[in-house]
Amino acid sequence: MGTVVLFALTSTLNPTLLAASTLMMLLPNPVRLMLGYLCGALLTSITLGIVIVFSLNSSSTVSTTKKSVSPAVDIALGAIALLLAFVLASGRASRARERRRERKESKGDKQPPRWQRALSKGTARTTFVIGALLTLPGASYLAGLDQIHKLHYGTAETVLLIIGFNIVMLAFLEIPLVCFLVAPEWTPGAIDRAKAWIGRRGPELAARGLAVIGVLLVVKGVIGLIAAH
Numbered sequence: 001m002g003t004v005v006l007f008a009l010t011s012t013l014n015p016t017l018l019a020a021s022t023l024m025m026l027l028p029n030p031v032r033l034m035l036g037y038l039c040g041a042l043l044t045s046i047t048l049g050i051v052i053v054f055s056l057n058s059s060s061t062v063s064t065t066k067k068s069v070s071p072a073v074d075i076a077l078g079a080i081a082l083l084l085a086f087v088l089a090s091g092r093a094s095r096a097r098e099r100r101r102e103r104k105e106s107k108g109d110k111q112p113p114r115w116q117r118a119l120s121k122g123t124a125r126t127t128f129v130i131g132a133l134l135t136l137p138g139a140s141y142l143a144g145l146d147q148i149h150k151l152h153y154g155t156a157e158t159v160l161l162i163i164g165f166n167i168v169m170l171a172f173l174e175i176p177l178v179c180f181l182v183a184p185e186w187t188p189g190a191i192d193r194a195k196a197w198i199g200r201r202g203p204e205l206a207a208r209g210l211a212v213i214g215v216l217l218v219v220k221g222v223i224g225l226i227a228a229h
Contacts, residue, residue: 002216003147003216003220004151004161006209006216007144008144008164010206010210011141011169012172016134017134017135020037020134021037021176025188025191031180031181033123034173034180035177036125036128037128037131038174039131040127040129040130040131040132040133041131041132041135042166042170043132044133044136045135045166045169045170048136049166050159052145053148053162054158056145071220071222071223071224074217074218074220074224075225077217078216078218078219081210081211081213082211082215082218084210085210086207088210089203141169145162148165
């Protein structure tokens, strides 16, 4: 269960979601826009999550190869997480982003992506469709679904766990939405401060989280291989 929570937390670091939520906060009627995007995102993500998990549950291939393949997958995912943690901790990712930013600036102004232009039109129906189309399973979500599958909970518990995972995953959209509803005047300044803090500490925290996930997965995989033999 702890690994599922960690994957849910790392899945919040979605550049598209962060860009969309930031843009919607700058437009008129941000509550309506973010609510539309959230409903579309939840519809797609929860539906795909349920389909994927229960497809794994019904797969004969999974049941017959679980003892040998599952530990190897855990080790591979753990190694990837540790590699990503090293890249973030070394600062290479930040330098790569800086180089991309410099290249974009050298090319002059470039038209934003189509989905950003559609968001700027400012209708809840548009944001619902964009949220549904853009919220496709990422690496952390798929890894989290695999861990949920391995828990072997009942149908109701599994569905609730997938819903909870999605609620955590979309936190960077839900938190500003709730803040706008509760304190619309205070929220813009608080969001600016939070973005500045994430800009300073985000890579460090992400590196630590990925390192923990990587170590847990590698240890779990090694234990699984030993038990299989």
